[in-house]
Amino acid sequence: DAKTTQPNSMESNEEEPVHLPCNHSTISGTDYIHWYRQLPSQGPEYVIHGLTSNVNNRMASLAIAEDRKSSTLILHRATLRDAAVYYCILIGYNQGGKLIFGQGTELSVKP
Amino acid sequence: DGGITQSPKYLFRKEGQNVTLSCEQNLNHDAMYWYRQDPGQGLRLIYYSQIVNDFQKGDIAEGYSVSREKKESFPLTVTSAQKNPTAFYLCASSIDPILTSGQETQYFGPGTRLLVL
Numbered sequence: 001d002a003k004t005t006q007p008n009s010m011e012s013n014e015e016e017p018v019h020l021p022c023n024h025s026t027i028s029g030t031d032y033i034h035w036y037r038q039l040p041s042q043g044p045e046y047v048i049h050g051l052t053s054n055v056n057n058r059m060a061s062l063a064i065a066e067d068r069k070s071s072t073l074i075l076h077r078a079t080l081r082d083a084a085v086y087y088c089i090l091i092g093y094n095q096g097g098k099l100i101f102g103q104g105t106e107l108s109v110k111p
Numbered sequence: 112d113g114g115i116t117q118s119p120k121y122l123f124r125k126e127g128q129n130v131t132l133s134c135e136q137n138l139n140h141d142a143m144y145w146y147r148q149d150p151g152q153g154l155r156l157i158y159y160s161q162i163v164n165d166f167q168k169g170d171i172a173e174g175y176s177v178s179r180e181k182k183e184s185f186p187l188t189v190t191s192a193q194k195n196p197t198a199f200y201l202c203a204s205s206i207d208p209i210l211t212s213g214q215e216t217q218y219f220g221p222g223t224r225l226l227v228l
Contacts, residue, residue: 032213043115043201043219044154051213087153092213099217101146101153 004088009106012078020073020105022088027068031092035062035073037084038104044087047073083109113138115220117202122225124189124196132187132223134202142208143185144217147171148199157200160185161208189225197227 005023012018024033034049048055048062050071055062061074075082087104115136124130136143142161146154156169160179174193179185185204189196203217 030213034216036217041199041222041224043203043222044217045219046216049214049216091215099144099154099156101155103151103153 004090004102006086006088006102006105008103009108011108011110012075012082014080014109014111015077018075018078018082018107018109020075020086020088020107021070022072023070024088024090025069027090028092031090033062033064033068033071034089034091034099035060036087036089036099036101037082038087039081039084044101047086049091078107078109080109080111083107115202115204115218117200117220117223119223120221122223123228124225125228127191129188129190130196130225132189132200132202132225134185134187134220135183136185136202136204136218136220137183138204138206138218139182140204140206140218141182142205142215143179144203144205145169145175145177145185145187146201146203148201148222154201157187159208196225199224 035047036044038044048060050062063072085104085106087101118133144159145157148154155171157175158177160166163182166177176188200223202220205215205217
């Protein structure tokens, strides 16, 4: 199974940008990079996904390295409601299409 | 509003008892999934179903059973064979099975916390 590596925790100040890194050195050419986040005692929610090009949506931006061995989720202005565990997940044929969740990065946001 | 509902929010199980967790979706999604989450851990796949009357085991299916008689419903039974059932259980769905591409988004319910008495 393709593995992702994320820092266990990160801290940010409110209204500042946050860059959450993810390493996936064994990614295959057909794997998509997905990000989900999970607020305390809730189910995960989808944030963003991409294949090769950088992606933007209303929640965040996803920057993908040229060799695709790493990616960064960017929250442009962190709010207290962004405090959550963020999961970086590879999805594709090699994973049998399954979501394989690691331990994620716990983001805390200070006012 | 479309979404996924799970009930109950908290469930208590006695030793040797089977309990059933409910999952309903009105998103008209074909695929549904059950995950287990232990404290401080990521999610692990228990069972998934790509279509009505069909389901496959995930990574930790032992001690669990499911059915998929209707598109909207995918109940999970935690049997007495599951010796360590205390966990947070999450149900999810996607438009198509994520086997078909890497782009499918999964939508999650609010979860059921199962505790053993």
